[in-house]
Amino acid sequence: MSEYISVVWAFLASLGFCYIFNIREPKKIFWASLGGGMSWFVYLMFNGWFATDIPQYFIAMAAASLYSEVMARVHKSPATIYLVIAFIPLVPGSGAYYAMEHAINGETDLFLEVGIHTLSIAGALAMGIILVSSLTRIATKYSFYRKMKKRQSTAGGNG
Secondary structure, eight states, X not given: OHHHHHHHHHHHHHHXXXXXXXXXXXXXXXXXXXXXXXXXXXXXXXXXXXXXXXXXXXXXXXXXXXXXHHHHHHHTSOHHHHHHHXXXXXXXHHHHHHHHHHHHTTOHHHHHHHHHHHHHHHHHHXXXXXXXXXXXXXXXXXXXXXXXXXXXXXXXXXX
């Protein structure tokens, strides 16, 4: 039950960041915030499947990135609007904080452990975005070239 509450909190936190990032359209605010809740839900859905949480972050970010691409096409707006807000619940802020705390306290082993884990999470998030973004661009170009080839073949047959 607490997992569902944390998804609601992720939605509400994303809603607050819509205000910070100056998103004004109510429809976009709702759908962007829903992306934040969805990304956290996907993260929780894969809890316990892997030895570490890094693949969870990757899958959650890939799902958030796919969601952002779909919402961008549905609402005819940039995918960045939805992606940045959906990304908010997954940001490894506490890891960065604790890594710096360990560094300041002179706990080198803990600093390296927490720091590397935080950088790994950041890398997994970046790879999730890059994968979906690249696949979307490839699919869009492929679709564009197919349409152009089809138009050329129908235009050439009429003349």
